[in-house]
Amino acid sequence: xxxxxxxxxxxxxxxxxxxxxxxxxxxxxxxxxxxxxxxxxxxxxxxxxxxxxxxxxxxxxxxxxxxxxxxxxxxxxxxxxxxxxxxxxxxxxxxxxxxxxxxxxxxxxxxxxxxxxxxxxxxxxxxxxxxxxxxxxxxxxxxxxxxxxxxxxxxxxxxxxxxxxxxxxxxxxxxxxxxxxxxxxxxxxxxxxxxxxxxxxxxxxxxxxxxxxxxxxxxxxxxxxxxxxxxxxxxxxxxxxxxxxxxxxxxxxxxxxxxxxxxxxxxxxxxxxxxxxxxxxxxxxxxxxxxxxxxxxxxxxxxxxxxxxxxxxxxxxxxxxxxxxxxxxxxxxxxxxxxxxxxxxxxxxxxxxxxxxxxxxxxxxxxxxxxxxxxxxxxxxxxxxxxxxxxxxxxxxxxxxxxxxxxxxxxxxxxxxxxxxxxxxxxxxxxxxxxxxxxxxxxxxxxxxxxxxxxxxxxxxxxxxxxxxxxxxxxxxxxxxxxxxxxxxxxxxxxxxxxxxxxxxxxxxxxxxxxxxxxxxxxxxxxxxxxxxxxxxxxxxxxxxxxxxxxxxxxxxxxxxxxxxxxxxxxxxxxxxxxxx
Amino acid sequence: xxxxxxxxxxxxxxxxxxxxxxxxxxxxxxxxxxxxxxxxxxxxxxxxxxxxxxxxxxxxxxxxxxxxxxxxxxxxxxxxxxxxxxxxxxxxxxxxxxxxxxxxxxxxxxxxxxxxxxxxxxxxxxxxxxxxxxxxxxxxxxxxxxxxxxxxxxxxxxxxxxxxxxxxxxxxxxxxxxxxxxxxxxxxxxx
Numbered sequence: 001x002x003x004x005x006x007x008x009x010x011x012x013x014x015x016x017x018x019x020x021x022x023x024x025x026x027x028x029x030x031x032x033x034x035x036x037x038x039x040x041x042x043x044x045x046x047x048x049x050x051x052x053x054x055x056x057x058x059x060x061x062x063x064x065x066x067x068x069x070x071x072x073x074x075x076x077x078x079x080x081x082x083x084x085x086x087x088x089x090x091x092x093x094x095x096x097x098x099x100x101x102x103x104x105x106x107x108x109x110x111x112x113x114x115x116x117x118x119x120x121x122x123x124x125x126x127x128x129x130x131x132x133x134x135x136x137x138x139x140x141x142x143x144x145x146x147x148x149x150x151x152x153x154x155x156x157x158x159x160x161x162x163x164x165x166x167x168x169x170x171x172x173x174x175x176x177x178x179x180x181x182x183x184x185x186x187x188x189x190x191x192x193x194x195x196x197x198x199x200x201x202x203x204x205x206x207x208x209x210x211x212x213x214x215x216x217x218x219x220x221x222x223x224x225x226x227x228x229x230x231x232x233x234x235x236x237x238x239x240x241x242x243x244x245x246x247x248x249x250x251x252x253x254x255x256x257x258x259x260x261x262x263x264x265x266x267x268x269x270x271x272x273x274x275x276x277x278x279x280x281x282x283x284x285x286x287x288x289x290x291x292x293x294x295x296x297x298x299x300x301x302x303x304x305x306x307x308x309x310x311x312x313x314x315x316x317x318x319x320x321x322x323x324x325x326x327x328x329x330x331x332x333x334x335x336x337x338x339x340x341x342x343x344x345x346x347x348x349x350x351x352x353x354x355x356x357x358x359x360x361x362x363x364x365x366x367x368x369x370x371x372x373x374x375x376x377x378x379x380x381x382x383x384x385x386x387x388x389x390x391x392x393x394x395x396x397x398x399x400x401x402x403x404x405x406x407x408x409x410x411x412x413x414x415x416x417x418x419x420x421x422x423x424x425x426x427x428x429x430x431x432x433x434x435x436x437x438x439x440x441x442x443x444x445x446x447x448x449x450x451x452x453x454x455x456x457x458x459x460x461x462x463x464x465x466x467x468x469x470x471x472x473x474x475x476x477x478x479x480x481x482x483x484x485x486x487x488x489x490x491x492x493x494x495x496x497x498x499x500x501x502x503x504x505x506x507x508x509x510x511x512x513x514x515x516x517x518x519x520x521x522x523x524x525x526x527x528x529x530x531x532x533x534x535x536x537x538x539x540x541x542x543x544x545x546x547x548x549x550x551x552x553x554x555x556x557x558x559x560x561x562x563x564x565x566x567x568x569x570x571x572x573x574x575x576x577x578x579x580x581x
Numbered sequence: 582x583x584x585x586x587x588x589x590x591x592x593x594x595x596x597x598x599x600x601x602x603x604x605x606x607x608x609x610x611x612x613x614x615x616x617x618x619x620x621x622x623x624x625x626x627x628x629x630x631x632x633x634x635x636x637x638x639x640x641x642x643x644x645x646x647x648x649x650x651x652x653x654x655x656x657x658x659x660x661x662x663x664x665x666x667x668x669x670x671x672x673x674x675x676x677x678x679x680x681x682x683x684x685x686x687x688x689x690x691x692x693x694x695x696x697x698x699x700x701x702x703x704x705x706x707x708x709x710x711x712x713x714x715x716x717x718x719x720x721x722x723x724x725x726x727x728x729x730x731x732x733x734x735x736x737x738x739x740x741x742x743x744x745x746x747x748x749x750x751x752x753x754x755x756x757x758x759x760x761x762x763x764x765x766x767x768x769x770x771x772x
Contacts, residue, residue, distance in 0.1 A: 011751070052594060053586065069588065123664075126662050135600040138599060138600050139596045174591075178598075187606065191610060191615075197618045201619055207630070208631060209629060209630065209632075211631065212641065214639045214657065221656045226660050228620070233604040249662065249663045249664060250665060253705075253707040255710070259622075262752060324683055326702060332755075334714030334715065334754075335754050336698075339699045339700045341665045341704065344649065344756045350752075368706045372666065465667055467672060468671060470671060573669070
């Protein structure tokens with residue numbers, strides 16, 4: 001590992017940690033309905049929305065009505081994205097004249113964006129009109145993230161309230177997430193990205209004259225297309241809202257989507273910013289910030305070694321090229337390492353850090369091609385997704401997933417000492433443990449079952465791009481990504497086929513909404529409970545001991561469930577690559 | 582249906598705010614404050630467009646510096662369809678592509694026995710990477726100087742001009758912009 005690369009990863013962790021408290025406490029104030037410096041501007045907008053919708057912001061609902069609102073609202077979003085894609089040929093803001101999207105692909109994309117997965121079966125610059133990008137995809141980037149944040153806030157209220165029937169008002173939580181958190185941050189990030197060279201306009205694509213024309217299949221190409229569009233505004237929210245669907249096909253590897261190292265560090269910080277800061281919001285709202293820091297610590301402790309692991313694997317390069325006469329050893333004048341599928345301006349360190357961050361969070365944007373990673377370098381992103389997207393995870397969904405692991409962790413600790421488990425002053429009983437187990441196990445089933453089916457039928461194996469064990473890794477990666485709402489891919493897999501469009505859409509739908517429902521059920525159940533007094537026998541949940549317990553449970557579930565399948569893919573490929581297979 | 586109205590109306594209103602007002606606001610400010618960057622960082626010569634400073638172009642004539650191999654289809658550096666190769670590290674096709682690229686570089690510059698920097702023979706992630714590493718530029722200096730009958734130091738000075746360091750001395754990697762370098766070799770000033 002080169003030292004400047006390691007230093008960049010360390011600085012990233014420090015910058016992220018420094019932002020947790022300021023943003024986290026700001027979000028806590030927003031969710032508790034306090035006035036902030038944004039209220040004079042956004043307050044009238046917020047009240048106007050409630051007025052037109054006929055919502056009384058002071059009326060809260062039970063968990064069942066909250067869940068119904070989440071499902072209904074997101075279903076409307078799904079339908080809108082589907083219809084806009086089919087109709088884009090006759091809609092405005094389509095300077096390239098793209099036709100309507102093919103129905104199965106449109107269905108997959110609509111599910112993908114409504115579930116905050118943002119898996120891309122299409123190439124943005126060759127498929128989607130500006131109208132679709134803005135009014136279908138960009139809108140989902142905001143509201144799917146805001147929906148996840150709202151469900152988290154409802155769960156936190158479940159812990160914080162005593163003997164209450166209500167857990168909040170979905171429309172208020174979702175609107176506030178959008179207006180006060182996502183919009184202002186996106187505006188700032190979008191302008192910063194434009195200053196670095198990310199395009200933001202409504203022009204048709206430009207055509208430039210090539211300095212040296214190229215001949216392809218005996219026709220001479222003398223010109224190059226430079227794609228345009230309102231990219232920066234979408235890229236900002238796709239990073240902040242843990243969405244990850246790129247404006248262009250290669251996502252943030254595209255020089256017009258991520259032009260400089262400074263743009264890159266802002267984008268990669270934006271991936272983890274909100275999931276990290278929500279830990280502090282959680283601590284504030286349960287009146288014990290130590291609880292929030294403990295969860296944040298568990299996430300960071302899992303994340304950092306894995307990020308350095310990818311870096312180390314990629315920096316080692318590919319032993320198969322050693323005899324070919326290439327220089328893979330990093331020096332002051334080049335980064336060395338495995339550069340296939342990576343951009344020079346990011347080198348190895350910034351590509352590896354991004355790969356770990358985007359799969360730790362359920363973001364799924366990429367700045368390098370994961371399919372071309374070394375076997376172990378590609379294993380880490382895959383495993384980070386398989387851990388259930390709880391190491392930072394999605395905006396809102398990451399932390400509510402991690403709190404399910406915390407419930408299981410106190411349950412296991414309770415079994416060890418023979419006491420009824422408690423978390424944050426609430427008794428954890430059979431109902432909560434059952435629901436939490438459902439949340440933990442459902443994505444595992446979806447991933448493994450989906451991979452098994454796709455590996456067994458010709459429609460599944462026919463899409464594989466690379467031979468051998470790596471082909472299996474491509475399928476496993478796809479279902480790990482869809483089944484945990486991540487959205488990144490081993491891009492060689494031709495996923496824009498009827499089989500994958502439908503199978504992955506089902507995986508994304510189940511993993512998003514069938515998890516939100518048990519989480520909200522726990523919120524409702526906890527809110528109704530009385531507080532238990534803290535005694536000498538209570539397991540404190542802010543100590544290093546509990547942090548270790550929590551990390552242990554996350555890693556155990558992830559390792560026990562997925563080691564066999566990882567052994568068939570990346571581990572076999574690694575042994576083959578180093579010549580021991 | 583009392584549940585339907587808030588869902589439908591809030592969806593429509595937030596669509597207007599996040600899908601229309603927000604991107605228009607970003608576009609308005611960007612066009613006023615960063616119009617060159619917001620419009621693709623284009624390089625102009627009179628009213629002719631020579632390229633974008635951020636998008637690489639294909640070069641195969643040995644008098645030019647070569648950029649990264651590009652996996653876009655049908656032609657390399659196709660700006661309308663960005664793409665990486667997505668070849669796995671154990672795919673035999675990748676090793677043989679790299680061998681072929683090395684063989685071509687060696688054939689064009691038989692006296693040069695140095696190891697080839699890895700970025701010069703591996704496809705970029707976007708297929709549009711505008712940069713190569715300073716090491717990959719230095720590897721090509723003797724060839725370009727010979728093809729153009731110009732002293733190596735003169736070529737090196739142009740490479741230096743086209744080189745960007747790490748941001749703040751830390752972030753990212755040092756890199757050479759291949760299109761700007763080749764335009765400078767042809768005596769064209771990028772503006």
